[in-house]
Amino acid sequence: MIAHMLSQKETVAVFVGLFFGIASRLYLLRTDYRQYPTYPHGKIIHVSLGVIAAGLGSVAVPALLDKNYTAVTFLTVAAQQFRDVRNMERQSLMQVDQMELVPRGVSYIEGIAMVFEGRNYLVIFTSMMASLFTLLFAWYWGAVAGLAAVGVSIYFKTGKNMTHIADIRISEVRLDGPNLYVGDIYIMNVGLESDRELIARQGVGLLAVPKNPDARVTLANLGQRQAILHDISTVLGVYRDTGEPALMPMAKLHLDSGTLGIFVLPQVKDAQKAAAALKRVPVLESAIRMPTESAAGPHKEA
Known part of the structure; x- marks a missing residue:
């Protein structure tokens, strides 16, 4: 047989x-x-x-x-x-x-x-x-x-992650009155004193510093930013409930340097684990931009 x-x-x-x-x-x-x-x-x-x-x-x-x-x-x-x-x-x-x-x-x-x-x-x-x-x-x-x-x-199973396009750093979460900052990047205005106290106690700040002009444009993509916030919140949990917009994790750009400031409120405050989770976030194919490949892009001679 x-x-x-x-x-x-x-x-x-x-x-x-x-x-x-x-x-x-x-x-x-x-x-x-x-x-x-x-x-x-x-x-x-x-x-x-x-x-x-x-x-x-x-x-x-x-x-x-x-x-x-x-x-x-x-x-x-x-x-x-x-x-x-x-x-x-x-x-x-x-x-x-x-x-x-x-x-x-x-x-x-x-x-x-x-x-x-x-x-x-x-x-x-x-x-x-x-x-x-x-x-x-x-x-x-x-x-x-x-x-x-x-x-x-x-x-071809997996593509790039955040470590390929950015240097990940832990940064201070700072409140200047109602204004919330991660490092020197403005995140949002927090009106309630109770929310400010919770953010000061539980908040974690991270910076994603782009490695090149292409990475800078990729980090500016709103879809990529939302993926970052979702993945970190999935790994570490999120310290909020419905109807609390002041406690929503956010990511904002430093417009001069292109650095992305990331504010999260994990269930367990551990900046090292948050940084490790950020490094594993995939770079979305739809977010990748390569302006340096254009004849009119940065660093191209006229």
């Missing part, structure tokens, strides 16, 4: 591609401090979609080599289905975001939805590579190609 299966290279190619495609999706799928995807049902949905993607990728190669070009049609249909997955994730997260004390923001939600769509394409790529090399050479070369493709998927 085993010898018969090994003689059927197409069958072996499909199974090898399916195995590495599913393995790739399982490795890429995890629930971290952001608690998304949820467990268990969110994971069940995405594992099921990963199995479908792996099956499509592993079957497409033998079909195309047999000149069955309708396989391209199935891949096109799959692409449409994964775009629907992106829309589903976007809509779900936007509904949930209305219940957050510190929302993710539209840019962060769009980034998460894009990731879930893109990872299904990485699964298809992995299963296709494993299936192709199994058909052209042997099953063990398919395994090598599958492992290499999983490595590529891992490389």
